[in-house]
Amino acid sequence: MGTHANHELNSYFTVDFGLILQGKPLPYSIYVNSSKHESRDRFVKIVGQDEVLNSDLIEGFKKYHRVYVLETERNQYLRSLVDATHAPDIERVSVIKDSAIKYLDDIFDPSKEFNTEILGDAIEGCHESMQSMVGVIKDYDINNLKKLIGDLSFHDFYTYDHSINVSMYTVMILKAYKPQSKNEDLVTAGLGGLLHDLGKIKIPTDILNNTGKLSDEAFDVIKTHPELGAKLFDESAPDLPGADSSAIRRVILEHHENWDGTGYPNKLKEKEHHLFSRVCSIADFFDAITTKRSYSDVMSIEDALVVMERTASKKIDPDIFKFFVEKVSKAVLNGKASIELPEDFDTERAHKVLPLRKVKPKKISSDFTKAEGPSKKKAA
Ligand SMILES: [Fe+2]
Ligand SMILES: [Fe+2]
Numbered sequence: 134m135g136t137h138a139n140h141e142l143n144s145y146f147t148v149d150f151g152l153i154l155q156g157k158p159l160p161y162s163i164y165v166n167s168s169k170h171e172s173r174d175r176f177v178k179i180v181g182q183d184e185v186l187n188s189d190l191i192e193g194f195k196k197y198h199r200v201y202v203l204e205t206e207r208n209q210y211l212r213s214l215v216d217a218t219h220a221p222d223i224e225r226v227s228v229i230k231d232s233a234i235k236y237l238d239d240i241f242d243p244s245k246e247f248n249t250e251i252l253g254d255a256i257e258g259c260h261e262s263m264q265s266m267v268g269v270i271k272d273y274d275i276n277n278l279k280k281l282i283g284d285l286s287f288h289d290f291y292t293y294d295h296s297i298n299v300s301m302y303t304v305m306i307l308k309a310y311k312p313q314s315k316n317e318d319l320v321t322a323g324l325g326g327l328l329h330d331l332g333k334i335k336i337p338t339d340i341l342n343n344t345g346k347l348s349d350e351a352f353d354v355i356k357t358h359p360e361l362g363a364k365l366f367d368e369s370a371p372d373l374p375g376a377d378s379s380a381i382r383r384v385i386l387e388h389h390e391n392w393d394g395t396g397y398p399n400k401l402k403e404k405e406h407h408l409f410s411r412v413c414s415i416a417d418f419f420d421a422i423t424t425k426r427s428y429s430d431v432m433s434i435e436d437a438l439v440v441m442e443r444t445a446s447k448k449i450d451p452d453i454f455k456f457f458v459e460k461v462s463k464a465v466l467n468g469k470a471s472i473e474l475p476e477d478f479d480t481e482r483a484h485k486v487l488p489l490r491k492v493k494p495k496k497i498s499s500d501f502t503k504a505e506g507p508s509k510k511k512a513a
Pocket of ligand 1: 388
């Protein structure tokens with residue numbers, strides 16, 4: 134991490150006691166806030182690094198419900214979630230998601246300070262989040278993953294949720310297509326998915342948030358985001374040990390290329406675009422038509438697959454798509470696909486062509502992101 138992270142020394146984030154690793158040496162210390170006053174925090178260490186939380190300690194500490202971990206030990210905490218198998222997946226994944234949101238927010242929030250060093254740090258944080266995510270979800274099938282994603286609290290309908298969903302589907306699809314994939318490949322592809330729309334930070338928000346009809350000129354601007362994203366990725370030069378940076382860059386650049394060579398920016402055909410880019414395109418497509426966004430309600434899995442089937446070998450890699458479909462339980466495979474997608478369907482415009490119905494965002498349940506807000510906890 135770069136130097137600007139130093140201000141995070143002695144700041145804490147809070148986690149549910151149930152999401153602390155048990156029965157193995159802790160790779161981080163845990164603290165409680167012993168102060169009764171909101172304005173005067175006093176953090177006391179209750180379990181140190183390398184100690185093991187055994188059943189006696191667990192009994193004694195259960196009363197705390199929420200505990201604190203040093204911000205500087207966030208990555209160790211995230212990694213440990215993979216082994217915290219006593220906790221339900223939904224809880225572990227929501228903490229990982231909140232952590233990814235924290236980093237995506239550093240990237241996408243226009244009111245935050247931005248430079249390539251901050252971007253590099255945020256991408257490195259995304260990498261950490263992705264490593265934990267892969268550990269928890271890599272053996273999911275579509276139905277379970279769709280349900281898990283539906284059960285997670287959602288945040289903004291587009292940037293963060295979409296990026297995170299696409300990363301999760303990308304991991305799942307790659308694992309279905311190539312079951313022997315190494316962990317690093319799954320993390321690399323997932324990180325490509327998480328960052329695929331990175332270039333959108335350079336697209337004016339009035340164009341991105343335009344919910345009305347989009348002019349061809351405005352859409353041409355949106356179409357520049359793959360190249361803008363690849364450039365930003367190069368400039369930020371993140372240090373991603375074990376991951377393949379050039380493959381991530383290609384996912385960012387190539388995720389709107391089509392199998393038949395009609396995509397953008399380079400009209401690549403078939404296997405000219407990277408395997409992970411082709412996988413990400415399917416994930417992007419699937420999330421665009423099955424996930425609520427822009428307050429819209431969208432397709433069932435079965436309808437989505439029927440619609441996607443029609444465009445396999447035009448827009449998406451038909452071979453990978455076959456494996457994707459095989460990861461759906463047969464019980465849901467009788468879609469009627471009442472919704473026709475237009476010939477020029479583009480995932481960037483999904484919310485403009487799908488029927489709209491208002492829905493309310495769910496509340497974010499974990500304090501992970503709150504610790505980053507204005508009331509950021511500092512050591513007493
Ligand atoms: Fe995109
Ligand atoms: Fe996308």
